[in-house]
Amino acid sequence: MSIATFDSVVEFTQHLLQSDASTVTLIVCSTREAFIEELYADIQAQSIVVPREQSSSPAEEVQEESEHAENYRGENNEEEREEDEEEDSHEEERENNHWMLSNTLELLSRSERIRVVFCPAIEHLRAYLGGSFRRRRAQDGQEGNKLCQGDAMLAIVNLVSLHSSTVEFSAQGLSRTAALAVEAAAREQVRLVLCECKSTLDGEDGRGYGSGIWDVQVPLLNSISVEEGLPGVKTIQVKQVIRKWFRFD
Structure with a gap:
């Protein structure tokens, strides 16, 4: 169980495509439309200006x-x-000559290994991890690919950020979701990777996005919000909560 450090959704997706995992289940904690829009914005931001x-x-x-x-x-x-x-x-x-825009046989072959699941709410994510997630098996044409013979992988994008706008943004809420993810990975015998990516569409605003979210202080219980400023509220760093299950690369 590990934490991948990629601030860009495109960089993390490219990392998954170039990995040696036999199959990859990518859980995106947003809607399909928002994910595609984010990919497009990231790729456009990396385009080259030429005369x-x-x-x-x-x-x-x-x-x-x-x-x-x-x-x-x-x-x-x-x-x-x-x-x-x-x-x-x-x-x-x-x-723009981005690698992900190329229509090469290698890219097409690697993309067949990835299944994308969209979970725009905490309830959707927990329900999928608790009962719906099943390890994806390699197809017949993929078994002979010598470049992709590693363990199957479960990758989750922005699991922590999904909690940031809810009362579940606490040690209690994060621990519950993280435990479900670990249990699902152990049940299906797959590698589990989390990644928090910064949104290009948010601009400079976005305190809780990207790798910076690991340093955010959260309350211990769901019913308490740090913004309320209540005296005596005990908080803990997000990294300390997640570190109970995951290794930071």
């Missing part, structure tokens, strides 16, 4: 200028066209 190439060479421009010098009207038109081309040449366009 747009000029449509004509300097030699061609000189030749065009000499040909239109005899005609005053044509010369004016040519100058206007050249000004437009010069403006276009300074424009920039975004070029």
